[in-house]
Amino acid sequence: MSKKRLATVWLGGCSGCHMSFLDLDERLLDLAELADVCYTPIADVKEFPHNVDITLVEGAVANEDHLRDAKKIRERSGILVAFGDCAITGNVTALRNLFNVEDVLSRAYRDSMIVGGVPEGDGIVPKLLEKVLRLQDVVAVDYFLPGCPPPADVIFQFVVDLIGGKTPAVTGRKFGS
Amino acid sequence: MSRRIVIEPVTRLEGHAKITVQLDDAGQVRSARFHVTEFRGFEKICEGRPFHEMPGLMSRICGICPVSHVLASSKAGDMLLGVEIPPAATKQRRLVNYAQVLQSHALSFFHLSSPDLLLGMDSPPEKRNIFGLMEQDREFLRSGIRLRQFGQQIIELVGGKRIHPGWSGPGGVHERFTTRQRDEIVKWIPESIESIGIALDRLKSVLDSFREEVAHMGNFPSLFLATVNEEGGLEYYDGVIRITDGSGNTIAEALDPHRFYTYLGEASESYSFMKFPFYQPFGYPQGHYRVGPLARLNVAKFAGTYHADREMREFKQRGEGAVCQSFHFHLARLIEMLHCTERIEELMEDPELFEEAIQAKASLNRREGVGSCEAPRGTLFHRYWVDKDGLMTKADLLIATAQNNQAMNLSVEQTARRFLDAEPDQGMLNRLEAAIRCYDPCLSCSTHALGRMPLVVDVTGPAGEPVRQIRRET
Ligand code: SF4
DSSP states (O other), X not given: OOOEEEEEEEOXXXXXXXXXXXXXXXXXXXXXXXXXXXXXXXXXXXXXXXXXXXXXEESBEEEHHHHHHHHHHHHHEEEEEEESHHHHHOGGGGGGGGSOXXXXXXXXXXXXXXXXXXXXXXXXXXXXXXXXXXHHHHSOOSEEEOSSSOOXXXXXXXXXXXXXXXXXXXXXXXXXX | OOOEEEEOSOOSSBSOEEEEEEEOTTSOEEEEEEEEOOOOOHHHHTTTSBGGGHHHHHHTTOSSSHXXXXXXXXXXXXXXXXXXXXXXXXXXXXXXXXXXXXXXXXXXXXIIIHIIIIIOTTSOTTTSSHHHHHHHOXXXXXXXXXXXXXXXXXXXXXXXXXXXXXXXXXXXXXXXXXXXXXXXXXTTHHHHXXXXXXXXXXXXXXXXXXXXXXXXXXXXXXEEEEEEOTTSBBOSSSOEEEEEOTTSOEEEEEEOGGGGGGTEEEEOOTTOSSOEEEEGGGOTTTTOEEOSHHHHHHHOSBOSSHHHHHHHHHHHTTSSSXXXXXXXXXXXXXXXXXXXXXXXXXXXXXXXXXXXXXXXXXXXXXXXXXXXXXXXXXXXEEEEEEOTTSBEEEEEEEOTGGGGHHHHHHHHHHHHHHHOOSSOOHHHHHHHHHHHHTTOOBHXXXXXXXXXXXXXXXXXXXXXXXXXXXXXXX
């Protein structure tokens, strides 16, 4: 049997969920035996591959790049997991929804001890969405793995279950949905 | 016909970013830029919330160095209360800060950069990562995983949780340190010292094969800024700011970190969400400076621990007055890991760490507070304003990585000039990324956001029109 293909993706989050994934510590070596980690921010594959079996998505959908990436990732993944509270509820990333996006930007780039102005992007920096969205607002999500971040032990069991074709226990909670 | 090369996403970095290289008609590099594409706006979203919530909220700026934000935030809170916290609380915060520098540097060196250093800049991209390293150098990688684990376990033992620990806040910390915790920690120390020593030997032994990279991937004079203690030694939690230049001359000394805004300013450029801090007396952009491991070893006169001092003396020999090659951030990082482990060992013997008093109780006494510390990537400053009820009215955050922004831009430009040929190949693309990776940028922090870094090499014409785009696809 060929190994399951696993990917991890990072949208609008703090990377804490990914760090918790790395907190598998030496179990990372075991995981690499069980699955082929075909795409992750800690490796050099630039384009999200086709035919991924399981994808963990950290973070909320906060800008146009995230929106584009989320859709592409959904199309190319068998099982899509909202990985951590930012992906599930918007969490801290979505706190800016209390304000107008212009006010948030101008607070950061105009009001303080700044020379210059709000970055316009030069066509390179993606435009922020008016409101930060949950992953499930944008694409269909198969499983929810809650926590800020989810603890490493929970991640390990969850991923091992998915690789083994089992339904992971934690999904009963459908946190934040 | 001039071209623009865009690298997207920049990978094995902690954040979302792109690199672009502009070529002129003759195919020569006109400029190269590093763009940060993420933004979360913590300066705004904190408004109206109680300052006691800030360590927990600001921690979410970054999952790699949450402890730095917890500490800067707790210290700003201490100042709002107007208290001096008990010695045991200070020592606990110091301990957890050392643990964090250790785990974060282990991540940067072993998980992210050692594939370049040990497998080579030109090795196949699909293997040039920790999984490739697992096949080739399993035990070396395991030692790095365990070093990170050591740091993370201290954070968990003391802070209750590895990522976003909530144990420290305005006035002190919430739990006493116990001998059981000490016993857990001391077990790890001999292995850690040994593993870091082996990594140092490995890195030094391959440096010769990176001569060109050392010389051209970010080698320029600049100012360096870091916290030092009263004697001018390495310091990560409480001290004064010292600034030196590319020849090792002192530019400013004994600056008060609580008044950073009187001598540091920030600029913004339209092409990046990351700001460009500068030393005000020199203006922008001349006043740009570097922070982090390389800066700390340049600015501090000594380490103050046995093994780290030996390495630091040797390190300082690599420059004249200052080590200006950003490639040596890697070496500096390993030396700091050694130092942090030694300091952790010392703290385990310190009776004050175990004392009962851990909280200074007070209500709000000031309307403005500043907290600063050395984060893994450099000096971090939080400045808060609150109303009479202690609700936040404003926050300014000066983030470690952002202070290397100008240097990172200079580094990609220098690297592009040296390594970019008519037909950019994978090795060149990787070197552009590796130039950035030296700084271990935490872009989550620097834009108060974090994500994956894109790497696209975009080729544009004289008027900026796109000619060709090269994406790293494997
Ligand atoms: S859920 Fe928490 S740990 Fe994960 S990205 Fe969001 S803030 Fe960070």
